[in-house]
Structures are given as C-alpha cells and as structure tokens.
Amino acid sequence: MILHPNILALFVSSLLVCLMVLYSSYYGIRILRSWDIKSGSELQLALERRTYLISTIVSYFLLFQLASLFLFISTADSICELFVGAMCAVGTLTVNQFGYPTLLLKLFTFLLAGFWLVLNRLDNHGYDYPLIKTKYLLLLFLTPLLLAETITQTLYFMGLKPDIITSCCGSLFSSSSRSIAAEVVNAPALPMLAGFYLSALATAAGGIWFYLKGSGGILFAALSALHFMISMVAVVSVISLYIYSIPSHHCPFCILQKEYYFIGYPIYLSILTAAITGVGAGWTARYRTIESLSEELPRMRATLILASLLSIAVLVAITSCYVFFTSFTLR
Amino acid sequence: MARSIERQRHILDFTLASILRRKGKNGALLAVYTLIIFILSSVLFFTHALRQEAQAVLQGTPEIIVQRSLTGRYQTIPLDYAETIRGIRGVISVEPRLWGYHYDGNTLANYTIVVPGEDAPPDGSIDIGSGISRVREANERDTMGFSGFDGKPRGFTVRKVISAESQLISADLIVMSEHDYRAFSGIPDNQATDLVLKVRNPREFTTIAEKIVRLLPDTRPIVRNEILRTYNALFSWRSGLIIVIFSAAALAFVIFAWDKASGLSAEERREIGILKAVGWETSDILFMKFWEGLAISLTAFLLGVSLAYMHVFFSSSFLFAPVLKGWSTLYPDFRLVPIISFGQLTATFLLTVVPYVVTTILPSWRAATIDPDAVMR
Amino acid sequence: MIRTHDISKVFNAGRPNEFTALNAVSLDISLRDVTILKGPSGSGKTTLLGILGCMARPTTGRIFLAEREITSLPERFLTDIRLKTFGFIFQQFNLIKGITALDNVMVPAFPTGEKHASLKRRALESLEMFNMGHKADSKTEWLSGGEAQRVAIARALINRPTIIIADEPTAHLDTRLSHEFMEIMATLKADGKTIIMASHDPIVYDSDLGDRIIEMRDGQVVDAGSRA
Numbered sequence: 001m002i003l004h005p006n007i008l009a010l011f012v013s014s015l016l017v018c019l020m021v022l023y024s025s026y027y028g029i030r031i032l033r034s035w036d037i038k039s040g041s042e043l044q045l046a047l048e049r050r051t052y053l054i055s056t057i058v059s060y061f062l063l064f065q066l067a068s069l070f071l072f073i074s075t076a077d078s079i080c081e082l083f084v085g086a087m088c089a090v091g092t093l094t095v096n097q098f099g100y101p102t103l104l105l106k107l108f109t110f111l112l113a114g115f116w117l118v119l120n121r122l123d124n125h126g127y128d129y130p131l132i133k134t135k136y137l138l139l140l141f142l143t144p145l146l147l148a149e150t151i152t153q154t155l156y157f158m159g160l161k162p163d164i165i166t167s168c169c170g171s172l173f174s175s176s177s178r179s180i181a182a183e184v185v186n187a188p189a190l191p192m193l194a195g196f197y198l199s200a201l202a203t204a205a206g207g208i209w210f211y212l213k214g215s216g217g218i219l220f221a222a223l224s225a226l227h228f229m230i231s232m233v234a235v236v237s238v239i240s241l242y243i244y245s246i247p248s249h250h251c252p253f254c255i256l257q258k259e260y261y262f263i264g265y266p267i268y269l270s271i272l273t274a275a276i277t278g279v280g281a282g283w284t285a286r287y288r289t290i291e292s293l294s295e296e297l298p299r300m301r302a303t304l305i306l307a308s309l310l311s312i313a314v315l316v317a318i319t320s321c322y323v324f325f326t327s328f329t330l331r
Numbered sequence: 332m333a334r335s336i337e338r339q340r341h342i343l344d345f346t347l348a349s350i351l352r353r354k355g356k357n358g359a360l361l362a363v364y365t366l367i368i369f370i371l372s373s374v375l376f377f378t379h380a381l382r383q384e385a386q387a388v389l390q391g392t393p394e395i396i397v398q399r400s401l402t403g404r405y406q407t408i409p410l411d412y413a414e415t416i417r418g419i420r421g422v423i424s425v426e427p428r429l430w431g432y433h434y435d436g437n438t439l440a441n442y443t444i445v446v447p448g449e450d451a452p453p454d455g456s457i458d459i460g461s462g463i464s465r466v467r468e469a470n471e472r473d474t475m476g477f478s479g480f481d482g483k484p485r486g487f488t489v490r491k492v493i494s495a496e497s498q499l500i501s502a503d504l505i506v507m508s509e510h511d512y513r514a515f516s517g518i519p520d521n522q523a524t525d526l527v528l529k530v531r532n533p534r535e536f537t538t539i540a541e542k543i544v545r546l547l548p549d550t551r552p553i554v555r556n557e558i559l560r561t562y563n564a565l566f567s568w569r570s571g572l573i574i575v576i577f578s579a580a581a582l583a584f585v586i587f588a589w590d591k592a593s594g595l596s597a598e599e600r601r602e603i604g605i606l607k608a609v610g611w612e613t614s615d616i617l618f619m620k621f622w623e624g625l626a627i628s629l630t631a632f633l634l635g636v637s638l639a640y641m642h643v644f645f646s647s648s649f650l651f652a653p654v655l656k657g658w659s660t661l662y663p664d665f666r667l668v669p670i671i672s673f674g675q676l677t678a679t680f681l682l683t684v685v686p687y688v689v690t691t692i693l694p695s696w697r698a699a700t701i702d703p704d705a706v707m708r
Numbered sequence: 709m710i711r712t713h714d715i716s717k718v719f720n721a722g723r724p725n726e727f728t729a730l731n732a733v734s735l736d737i738s739l740r741d742v743t744i745l746k747g748p749s750g751s752g753k754t755t756l757l758g759i760l761g762c763m764a765r766p767t768t769g770r771i772f773l774a775e776r777e778i779t780s781l782p783e784r785f786l787t788d789i790r791l792k793t794f795g796f797i798f799q800q801f802n803l804i805k806g807i808t809a810l811d812n813v814m815v816p817a818f819p820t821g822e823k824h825a826s827l828k829r830r831a832l833e834s835l836e837m838f839n840m841g842h843k844a845d846s847k848t849e850w851l852s853g854g855e856a857q858r859v860a861i862a863r864a865l866i867n868r869p870t871i872i873i874a875d876e877p878t879a880h881l882d883t884r885l886s887h888e889f890m891e892i893m894a895t896l897k898a899d900g901k902t903i904i905m906a907s908h909d910p911i912v913y914d915s916d917l918g919d920r921i922i923e924m925r926d927g928q929v930v931d932a933g934s935r936a
Contacts, residue, residue: 002564003571005375009678012578013685020689038780040765042721048782049700052613056692064685067677074674079567082560127785334821341818352806598805605802608763609816610791610867612784703787704758706802 002082002160006075010068011157014150017064024054025143028136037128051132054139055120062113069106072153073253079160089253098156105149111276112142118280122300126292189238189330193323196234200316203227203278204309210281211305214298217285224278224308231271231315239267241330242322267318274311277304342615346622349602360591361631367584368635368683369642371577375675376643377651378570380667385562388500389555393527395536396553397543407522412547416528419542421535427523429509431516433477438466444505444512451508456490462502464492480517487511528552574682585686592694603698604706616699624691628684636679644669710737710760710871715769717755717927729755731927732769737904738920739774739870742897745906746913747924753906754875756924760904761873762790791819795864797874801856803848809835809859810844817866834862838892854885861892871902878909886911893917 027050036044076089076099086092093099116138123131206220236252243255243263255264281304287293350357397416399408413425429446442463452458459469469475469489476484493501513520530539540552595603603616642648644667717730730752737743737760745753758764759771762778765786770779778789803812813831835841838858843851851859857877864872872893878886886909893903894917907913913921923931 002567003575004567005378005570005574005682006674006678008571008574009681013681016685016689020692037782040767040769040779042719042767045765049613052617052700053692053696056617056696060688060692064681067681071674071677071681074677078674079563081556082564124784127781129782336821337823338819338821341821341824345815345818348807601802602804605804606815608796608798608802609863610787611816611819612787614784615819702764704755704763706798 002079004079006071007157010071010153013064013068014153017061018146018150020057021061021143021146024057025140027054028139032133032136035132058113058116062117065106065110065113069110072103072106073256077253088251090251096156096159098152098159102149102152102156105145105152109142109146109149114276115280122284122293122296125296126290128292130290130292187233187237189241192234193238196230199227199230200312204312207305207309211302217282221279221282224275224282228271228275235267239319242326242328245326245328267315270311270314274308278308281305281308342618343622346619347626350623350626356591357627360588361627363584363587364627364631365635367581368631368679369638371682372636372639372679373642374570374573375679376639376671377648378566379675380670382563382566383670384667386559389559392555394530394555395528395540397526397528398551399549400551401549407518408525410521410523412550413526415546416543419539421531421539423529423531426527428525428527429512429518430524440466442503442505444507446509446512447506452490452506454508454510455488457487458491458493458506459489460493460501460504479515485515581686585690588687589690592691595698600701603701607701607703608706613699617695620695620699624688628687632684643667709739709774711772713770715759715766715771717759718767729927733929739902740900741919742903742917743920743922744913744918745922745924746908748908751924752927753924757873757875757906761794761796762786791867793869793871795869795872797860797864797877799876799879801860803856803859805848808845808847809840809851812848812859813863813866816863831866834865838862853881857881857885857889872896874905876907877905878907878912890915890917
C-alpha cells in the first residue's frame with residue numbers, strides 16, 4: 001500500500017462522510033416509518049427537528065465529495081510516476097479494476113447529493129413537507145452507493161503496489177485494445193463534435209420550451225441526462241483533442257492541469273451543474289399538482305432552468321473557442 | 332435574493348460579534364486548531380519540497396547506470412565490460428565513472444570524491460563543497476590533508492569552494508583529477524566505479540537493461556526511472572508515516588472541539604433561546620453555527636498554513652531539524668524552493684477541517700433545536 | 709380572531725414523569741382586545757401563551773389564526789408567522805448581554821433580510837418612542853430595570869406586529885414601574901394592537917385595561933370570562 005498523505009486524507013474523509021451518511025439513513029428510516037405531519041406528538045416534533053440535521057449533513061457531504069473527487073483525480077495523477085507505463089491519472093486508474101469504478105461512484109454520488117438538495121429546497125417551501133418520503137427514499141438509495149464507493153476506494157488503494165506495469169493513455173486508448181475506454185475514443189471525432197452541438201441545441205431548446213410553456217419537464221430532464229453523457233464522451237473523444245492540439249491525446253484528466261490553464265475545471269463544473277439543474281428542473285415538474293408547492297415551484301423551476309441553460313452555454317462557448325479559434329484542425 | 336444575502340450578512344455580523352464576546356473559549360480552540368494545521372502543513376510542505384528538489388536533481392543523472400556486484404556487494408567494474416555494452420543495439424554511448432566515499436576520522440564525516448568528465452582540477456588540486464569548507468575551515472588556496480587507501484597522507488590545494496546554491500548535492504563533495512583519484516583510492520587502471528549509458532529510445536530502457544544482465548550476469552543495471560519511482564515512494568511513505576502518528580494529535584483535537592461545541596455554557600444556551608424566542612428559526616441558528624465554524628476554520632487554516640510556509644521555507648524547518656539531521660555532521664544549510672500545490676492544501680483540508688466539521692455538526696444542531704418557549708419558563 | 713379547539717399539551721408522554729400542562733382548552737380571542745390570563749403558577753398560562761403565540765405546537769387539538777389553521781405547520785412557517793404577527797415581552801426581559809440596546813432591538817428583524825440602514829433607523833425610532841434614544845448605544849448590563857423593560861418593549865415592536873404577548877410582565881417590577889408598564893400597554897391598545905397578557909399580579913388583572921379576564925387552573929379554563 002502506498003502511504004501517501006493524499007491517500008490518507010481520502011481515507012479519513014471518506015470514512016467520516018460514510019459515518020455521517022449512515023447516521024442520516026438511520027433517521028431517514030425512522031422518518032419514513034413514523035412521519036405524520038398532522039400529529040403534534042413529541043415524536044413528530046423530534047423528527048421534524050432531525051430533518052434539519054440531515055439536510056445540514058447532506059449539504060456538507062456535497063462539498064466534501066467535490067473536494068474528494070478533485071483530490072482523487074489529482075492524487076492519481078501525481079502518483080502515476082510510481083507505475084511503469086502510466087503517464088497520467090489514466091494509467092494509475094487502470095492499475096487494478098477498482099480505479100474507474102471508484103471514480104464513477106464518486107461522481108454519481110455527488111450528482112445524487114446535488115439532486116437531493118434541489119428536492120430538499122423545494123420540499124422546505126411546502127407547508128406540509130410534501131416530498132418528505134421521496135427525499136428520504138432517495139437518501140436510502142444514496143447510502144449503499146456511498147458505502148460501495150468507500151469500499152472500492154479502499155480496495156483500489158490497498159491494491160496499489162508501485163512498479164506494476166500498466167497501460168498508459170497510448171495503449172489503452174488505441175484502436176486495437178477492446179475495452180469500454182477504447183470504444184469511447186473510437187467514436188469518430190468530427191461526427192461526435194456535431195453530435196455534441198446538436199445535443200446542446202436540443203437540450204437548450206427543451207429548456208426554453210419548458211421555461212416558457214411550463215410543460216415538457218420530463219423531456220427536458222431526459223435531454224439533460226442524455227446531454228450529460230454525450231458531453232462526457234465528447235470531452236474525451238474530440239474536445240480534448242482540440243485542447244491538446246494533438247490528434248491522439250485523449251486523456252480526460254490532463255485538461256485539469258496548469259499547462260492547459262486549468263480549463264478542465266470550468267468544463268467539468270459546467271457539465272455537472274447542467275446535469276443537476278437540468279434533471280432537477282425536469283423532475284420537479286411532477287410536483288405541479290401539489291398545492292403547498294404551487295407558489296415556490298415555478299420560481300424554483302425558472303432558476304434551475306436558467307442555471308442549466310447558462311451551464312450549457314458556458315460549455316458550448318469554451319468548446320467553440322478551442323474548435324474555431326485555434327489553428328488545430330481535424331480535417 | 333437580495334433579502335437572503337442581507338439576512339446572511341446580518342447573521343454573519345452577529346456571529347462575528349458573538350465570537351469576539353467569547354475570546355477565551357474561542358481563542359483556545361483557535362490556538363489548538365492552528366497548531367494542528369501548522370504541524371500537518373509543515374510536514375506536507377517539507378516532504379513535497381524535498382521530493383521536488385530530489386526529482387530536479389535526479390533529472391540530471393544518467394539514464395542507466397551499470398554497476399558490478401560480487402558476493403551481493405558492490406564492486407568496481409572492468410573497463411572492457413563497456414565494450415560489450417556498446418555493442419547492444421540502441422545504446423548511444425557508454426562512459427566509465429570514477430567516484431567513491433571517504434571517511435574523515437577528524438570530523439566524523441563522510442565525503443564523496445568525484446572525478447568529473449570535464450573541468451577537472453589539475454593534479455594536486457581539489458574543489459571542495461561548502462559543507463567540507465565549513466567543517467574543516469578550509470578555503471581557496473589552503474592545503475588539506477587526507478589519508479589514502481594505503482593509509483599514507485596526501486596533501487591537496489583547494490582550487491575553489493563549490494557554490495552554496497547546489498548544497499543539497501555538493502555540500503560533502505570533493506572534486507579531483509583522475510590521476511590523483513586512482514592513486515588515492517587504489518582503483519586499478521583497467522577498472523572504474525561504474526558505467527553510465529545513454530540510450531536512443533526511452534521505451535527501451537527495460538529491454539536494454541535485460542540484455543546487459545544476460546550478457547554480463549555479474550552486473551546490476553539501474554534505470555533512472557526506477558530511482559525516481561523509489562524515491563517518490565519513499566518520500567510518500569515517510570510523510571504518510573508521520574501523518575499516521577499525527578492522527579493521534581488530530582484525535583485529541585477532535586475530542587477537544589467536540590467538548591467545546593457541546594459544552595454550551597448556560598449563557599450561550601440562554602442567548603440561543605432568546606434568539607429563537609424573538610423570531611430566529613432553526614436554520615438561522617444553524618447558519619450562525621456554520622459561519623462560526625467557517626470563521627474559525629478559515630482563520631486557523633490561513634494562519635496555520637502561512638506559519639508552516641514560513642517555518643519550512645524561511646527558517647529551514649528548524650523544528651524538524653533535530654529529527655532529520657540524525658548523525659549527520661555535514662547537514663547542508665539549504666533553503667528549499669518554496670512550492671505548494673492545491674493537492675497538498677486539499678489534503679490538509681480533508682485531514683483537519685473535515686473532522687472538525689463532522690464533530691461539530693451534531694452539537695451545533697442540538698444548540699439550534701433548543702425550544703423557543705424554553706426561555707419563557 | 710385566534711381560535712383554539714380542544715388543545716392539549718402533554719410533556720414526557722408515556723414516561724413516569726408525564727405532565728399535562730393544558731387539557732382540552734377551547735378559546736376564542738378577539739383581536740384589538742386586551743385579554744388577560746389569570747391564575748396561579750402551574751396553571752398552564754405560559755404554555756397557552758406559547759401555543760397562541762406560535763412558539764409551540766399543541767399535542768392534540770386545533771388552532772386557527774384569522775381563519776387559517778396553523779396546527780400542523782412546520783417550524784419554519786410557524787416562525788415566519790410569529791415574526792410578522794407577534795411581539796413578545798418576557799418576564800425576565802431576556803435581553804442579550806454584551807450587545808447594545810439598539811442591537812437588541814434590531815436582532816428580531818435579522819432573519820427578514822431588511823437592509824441594515826433602514827432597520828437601524830426604525831430601531832432608533834422605536835427606542836425614541838419610549839424615551840430611550842439616548843441610551844441606544846449602552847450595553848445591556850448598564851441599563852436599569854425600568855430602562856431594560858422599555859428596551860424589551862421596543863424590541864417586541866420592531867417587526868410591526870399586530871399582537872403583543874406578555875408573560876408576567878410586572879413580576880420583576882416595583883409598583884411605579886408596573887403602573888408605567890400598564891400605561892404603555894394602554895398606548896399600544898389605542899394604536900389598535902391586540903394584547904394578550906398572563907399575570908397573577910392584581911395591578912394587571914384588576915386594571916380597567918383588560919377587556920376580558922380568563923381564569924385558569926391546572927391546565928384548564930375555569931372561567932372563560934366575558935368582555936368586561
């Protein structure tokens with residue numbers, strides 16, 4: 001095992017966060033069982049007080065998970081020299097089979113937490129806590145995923161022994177190796193770029209329609225989710241090429257580094273924000289009929305849609321700068 | 332939106348005033364918190380800077396070094412091995428190197444003697460490192476005496492003292508001509524200390540190393556990347572070990588923080604009761620606690636990290652020096668290049684602020700859910 | 709109109725020290741009236757005040773404020789209503805120590821997000837209404853009993869409430885200050901405010917300010933009183 005300070009930091013924070021979320025789940029179960037807004041009993045009052053604790057916990061969790069996501073990638077990048085053949089984080093993550101699953105679980109739990117907070121904010125504005133059951137079911141769904149993430153992260157780090165030969169960007173992403181990553185990169189570049197722009201346009205159009213007409217929420221949520229996946233694929237298969245100005249460098253992590261002006265951060269942040277706000281806005285359309293939310297729902301929906309549109313615009317702007325205003329071309 | 336911002340502003344103002352009203356309790360917490368961050372950051376800065384320095388230095392080392400071993404120990408290498416190696420495809424050049432250690436009984440120090448490829452001192456002269464100059468009180472044009480492999484003393488005139496900038500590697504260095512060194516060390520004319528190789532394609536290091544071992548089984552090729560990797564792992568391991576030890580201190584801190592947070596004095600409890608009675612909601616109090624935690628954490632973090640920075644980079648880690656020096660009498664008086672990374676700062680954050688926040692969430696919430704009518708009774 | 713229908717409040721339900729503070733209390737309290745709750749300590753006056761003033765929820769029963777049912781409202785909604793509708797004056801004044809009188813008056817308005825400058829101005833006006841303007845920057849510890857009382861009343865009025873709730877307001881005041889307090893209440897009543905007071909002080913319940921006296925004992929209303 002590599003006793004690197006960053007790895008210890010990730011362990012400690014993952015463990016603590018797990019404890020926090022497990023604690024919340026325990027109360028989540030009690031809330032799901034005994035919640036009765038009409039009652040004035042002491043149990044009900046205690047449960048209502050407890051919900052404040054849980055929302056505080058999930059808010060902090062979101063922040064810590066973001067820091068942990070960043071540190072995980074950054075650490076994988078900095079220890080790549082310990083492994084022969086690894087040139088950056090991509091190589092380190094493929095040392096054993098737990099690397100990418102950890103990353104994906106971290107990402108997914110972060111998105112779920114963001115989504116939970118959107119629901120929570122909406123629920124708080126309803127005088128009868130209309131979404132309480134949905135919220136806590138979501139929390140119970142999140143918890144095992146978080147546990148899985150901590151376990152895979154532990155297994156990943158325990159399984160790291162320096163000097164293990166691994167595949168680096170070049171061989172992993174070459175057309176000859178058959179793994180998911182290879183397929184992502186083999187998505188032909190220019191058509192993928194066109195696909196990205198189309199998806200952005202469609203999602204934005206869906207958002208504007210939803211904003212103006214108030215209907216088409218589920219469609220917008222679906223489009224946002226799809227756009228999230230397309231953006232991620234696009235970053236790896238074509239956008240990164242423009243950023244690096246090299247037709248074979250597909251690494252999704254190198255764009256987070258200083259040489260490329262840390263452009264990776266705004267790119268990934270805008271993708272994540274667009275996903276959370278877009279799916280959040282669309283999903284909340286289901287609650288149109290709830291009376292206690294009738295005042296707040298349109299307001300929140302508008303904010304979320306605008307945030308989503310803004311994030312989509314930011315990503316399109318950054319991409320277009322690199323595609324149209326640099327001398328590199330794929331043709 | 333403007334209302335929410337104004338509301339937070341009010342709560343923040345109130346919180347800051349409230350922190351200042353309890354200087355004793357908050358002062359103690361801040362002091363301990365800052366100390367923890369200071370220690371952790373110092374360790375991280377120090378090891379990270381050392382690692383960078385070592386890496387920078389190692390970049391200048393040869394790509395492959397070939398040594399010879401006999402009975403598992405390191406021996407001088409015959410010069411005709413170089414011919415064999417030159418014949419391997421992909422090797423551009425093979426050069427012999429002459430160097431070795433020398434123990435000086437007077438100063439209880441070990442020196443490294445090196446024969447350079449170019450600009451060697453004339454026979455009878457040497458260049459010495461700043462550490463040696465300091466310890467033997469020798470300067471330019473002074474004469475120094477050393478006992479050779481046969482016990483006979485030999486005198487050398489100091490041509491120059493190597494500048495202090497590269498202290499990390501040159502503090503204990505003596506640079507000598509080949510003729511002088513062979514006479515001094517007793518290495519025969521047909522042998523060298525080791526061989527250094529230049530290779531055309533870096534991807535072939537391992538292949539070429541394997542070929543060398545097959546052709547010359549008593550040799551041990553060392554690839555530079557292996558050294559880099561090993562040093563890296565070693566530094567990480569060392570600093571990781573310190574952090575594990577540090578965790579005991581962190582635990583103490585966390586218990587202290589818990590105690591401070593849950594031990595609300597009667598006065599504080601009353602104050603929160605009044606706030607709730609006059610119209611503050613649970614989330615307002617939670618925000619108050621959040622700002623309080625943030626103010627203290629941020630102050631501790633900035634103070635701790637700044638102090639650590641100054642400690643490591645301006646005062647050469649005077650607190651760690653005794654531990655690091657050990658038996659070394661030639662400890663270089665070096666200044667590390669200041670370098671910090673977001674990775675380190677995030678690691679510090681996750682190891683200190685996160686435990687603090689997690690332990691204070693529950694007490695903060697307990698404080699925030701005090702019944703408003705409690706103050707009526 | 710504040711209407712309560714069969715409200716009860718039980719503490720430590722199911723445990724050996726179970727205690728019923730209120731037992732099936734049904735009341736209609738008219739607005740713009742001065743209602744006085746009279747009864748010995750332990751009769752449930754304070755608990756009832758808490759429930760009427762949206763500070764606590766009843767264990768069973770229902771409560772309506774101006775035709776809107778507020779029984780099951782979550783805390784944040786209850787607090788919101790309380791902030792805008794009620795002003796509280798406590799037995800012990802309950803001013804925050806270590807800050808000035810002016811700050812004390814402003815504190816209840818912080819969660820509303822009102823701009824600092826305008827809030828400060830209104831707080832000062834409120835203090836001046838009770839001749840306390842010159843003491844605005846004095847720390848709480850330096851105020852005399854009478855001064856603290858007036859700051860407490862100024863604070864209760866900062867959010868322009870329509871209903872004032874006072875719990876044993878004269879308990880720590882001498883006769884002169886008690887009469888002064890009742891005069892201030894009369895002024896507020898003339899301004900159209902509703903006042904609900906709990907007291908076992910004759911100066912309060914025997915004064916002609918009270919429009920209705922409700923007598924309580926052991927958590928129940930023994931005499932619902934009538935408009936005097």
